[in-house]
Amino acid sequence: MTTRILVLYYSRHGAVAALADKIAIGVAQGGSEAIVRCIPPLDPDTASRHAIVSQDELRQCDGLAFGSPVRFGNMVADAKAFWDTTTSIWLKGELIDKPAGVFTSSGSMHGGNEATLLSMSLPLLHHGMLLTGIPYSEPELHQTQTGGTPYGPSHVSGHHGGSKLSVDEQRLAQAFGKRLAKLSQKLKSNRC
Numbered sequence: 001m002t003t004r005i006l007v008l009y010y011s012r013h014g015a016v017a018a019l020a021d022k023i024a025i026g027v028a029q030g031g032s033e034a035i036v037r038c039i040p041p042l043d044p045d046t047a048s049r050h051a052i053v054s055q056d057e058l059r060q061c062d063g064l065a066f067g068s069p070v071r072f073g074n075m076v077a078d079a080k081a082f083w084d085t086t087t088s089i090w091l092k093g094e095l096i097d098k099p100a101g102v103f104t105s106s107g108s109m110h111g112g113n114e115a116t117l118l119s120m121s122l123p124l125l126h127h128g129m130l131l132t133g134i135p136y137s138e139p140e141l142h143q144t145q146t147g148g149t150p151y152g153p154s155h156v157s158g159h160h161g162g163s164k165l166s167v168d169e170q171r172l173a174q175a176f177g178k179r180l181a182k183l184s185q186k187l188k189s190n191r192c
């Protein structure tokens with residue numbers, strides 16, 4: 001069963017975008033199509049590496065990976081503002097029972113990445129999506145000294161924001177993408 005996973009993110013300096021790329025690879029490994037899109041920026045001068053998402057792309061997806069940097073222990077305002085534009089999708093229940101998960105990047109290890117992932121989950125729960133993180137059957141979750149959490153993939157980009165994804169962070173992001181793909185296929189086949 002073919003499914004489409006929307007990998008939707010905001011990234012100012014590229015760290016969340018790097019995670020989105022790895023998640024998209026995992027989605028393809030899981031046998032689904034990854035549609036990678038950016039959240040509409042509040043500042044129209046912000047450059048986006050991928051096309052800006054449309055409401056139709058959100059309503060038509062079979063699963064969602066939603067990414068934002070940590071900003072003061074929470075998602076970026078642009079991401080929250082985007083969810084505030086999705087009322088008509090919510091009213092029609094168009095995301096109900098679709099699998100979804102969240103990913104993030106923080107500057108420091110304990111700068112709020114887990115808190116941010118949990119708060120990013122809230123609009124997805126309101127939309128009736130079925131949340132998934134990363135299970136501990138993924139060995140990297142036990143050993144990571146960088147990012148990667150049971151609540152979703154993460155990266156620690158460092159004080160100056162330039163560090164590359166660690167091997168553990170990359171593997172966990174790919175495993176998460178693959179998991180979303182497999183879940184979307186099972187759920188969609190049950191709906192048909």
Ligand SMILES: Cc1cc2nc3c(=O)[nH]c(=O)nc-3n(C[C@H](O)[C@H](O)[C@H](O)COP(=O)(O)O)c2cc1C
Binds near residue numbers: 070071072156
């Ligand atoms: C306004 C602002 C607030 C931030 N707040 C936090 C924070 O609370 N905790 C943290 O660890 N990093 C914080 N950061 C750092 C970013 O989360 C980090 O650099 C992230 O990797 C950026 O992702 P991006 O490269 O995709 O834009 C903040 C950065 C900015 C610009």
